[in-house]
Amino acid sequence: MSSPVEQITVVSSDGDEFKMTVAAAMQSEQLKQMLTDDSISIVKVPVENISTEILVKVIEYCQKHADHEAATKANGGGASDSEAEELNKWDAEFMKVDVEDKLFHILMAANYLEIKGLFDLACQTVADLIKGKTPKQIRKIFNLKNDFTPEEQERLSRQHNCSFD
């Protein structure tokens, strides 16, 4: 059995190295698998798909949530309402990132590293951006092109009229 590690090092796709506490790393199912697998002795974990910028954010999230979990355990059980609310507020602030670039990559990173909390948070953020918006507004937010073919547009446009007799 390998000696217990206190920290692991993750390497971004840009080659930068970051240290993560084990507790923080355990937020990611992927990293957790590696850590609990005794046959692997970990020195550095390359995360190829994640850039430095995003990795920094992800680690920040993991650390915060690991700290919160530890504090909750220390208090012997469930988090108080105010603590939970504080965490939610922190999450909300954390997710105030530009949609086009960071949000997308955070979502991808959370998916890849299997960080459930961050994944849910990112998905919900995207869903909240979509709620109540017209298709055109959604396209604007996510920088998407309206690439329906003219035939599709013509056919469907005729179909969505309601006429009052």
Added chain:
Amino acid sequence: MDSHSSTPSWSGLSRDLLLDIVNRLDSRIDRLSVRAVCPSWRSKVPPPPRRSSPPLNLPFPVGPNPDLNPRLRGYFDFAESTVYCFQPLRKISGGWRTPKCWLIKIEEAEELGTPVVRFKDPLYRFDYYCRDLSPHLPERLNLLDYRVSEIAKFYELRYASTGKQSLPQLYSEIQSPDLKSLIVKRVAVCSESAHFAVMTIHTGGHLSIWRKGDKKWTRINDGRDVASYNDVVYHDGKFYAVDNSGFTISVDFSLKITSVAPVLPPCGYNKDDDREKRLVNSLGDLFLLDKDRYPLDVFLARCDPDDSMGAFPTYFHVYKLNEEKRQWVRVKSLGNRAVIVCDMCAFSISAQDFRGFKKNCIYYSEDCFCGRDKEPGHDAALFDMEDCSACMLPGVTGYSGVFWPPPSWVVSGNARERIQVKEDEEEDDGADGLTRGNDILTSSVLERVHFCSRPTMEKGSQWAGMNECRIDTLAIVDRIGGVTIPYSPKIMTKEGKKKREIAPEICERNFAAAISSQNSNG
């Protein structure tokens, strides 16, 4: 493989990820909007189910009724209505007198196996029928010219006959003991994925529940002999029901009954029997509306003699449920919300988000008028919580147009965004999004939704008293004479315009022929 240097492509989102996001959208409209963004997303996101609840036939009658005509056999068709609010896509001038939203109720039902879609005014007790209303309605309602929000969902049970005994055509001829079983006053539905259940008030105030898979309704036995429940809603995972004294219970899925609030202390003017209680969900809280009336002397004292036109002696007592304290707590203000309550539905809406509603008010319909010849909204009224006074809605400038008549921007299509077709600029909005509207309407068989120019009734299925416009109508009934005119399906062409040209003539001719044949038959 450095994906960071490449531009993130939301359109390239994998199906699983996109679905993970889309499944967090509650409203069907939002889902349809996503499907209308680009072909890539459209192919990955399946259309929402036509109705959030499955088409159902529920057993009839709900509760035992010893006086019920035993030859009345049938079932209940389950109809779902959604209240939508239309808002213009771009800024509309016209000042505060022009409401910036239009509320409309779209009902989807299956009758005799055929899907049916109807448009209704949320407050008007009857459906729109448009012989005289056409100048007020736009020729075409292109759902994509507006921002459409889903506000609330409601349900109804409609009797459909399977036996040989069909109902008399005229409402007044139906025997009143039968009516007790035929009319199901309030319907609350729990349509979560794990459970599906319908709870109703029927046969004079009894409460019964039907859960998916049940063969029969189960009466909710609260231990009392006499039941006089007024309203039932689904709230916070349970059904809540209030009776005419204010006594409230909650019923969960395992039929465990919990007393939630005791009888209300007496207040106001009329006896409990003359007052109707309604339950409304608003922002996660449960409210109780108790409709009372000022006695004449009090009413006259309150009225400003110069301004009493259209004033009503209605008075709502409003309570909010405090579950911890197990009681209804009186509230004097609804804050920024407006509450809309009528026979078929009760919901609340934010007056801030939907400009055109007066905040801290209750929109309701007065029961006093029953003339169907009148325009929609003639019996709509507004109770202002600020000064506890009620008056007819059409008299309230700037606030009545959220229901009827439709605001000018709906009729003229001014809400549409400017159309500019330049090569490198964004495409025409009219053709944009497309499928969102189509998807709403795919629950109907026809591609187009029409308001029928005459009220219709399908013989044997609907009972008289409900003049309804069916879009796939096969029969037209003159509402005065009760005559049925077969309506040739050949006339229903895909070109709505053609239909309009052909239909009225044929209608008139057939109508005349049918009238004369009926007259000759005596």
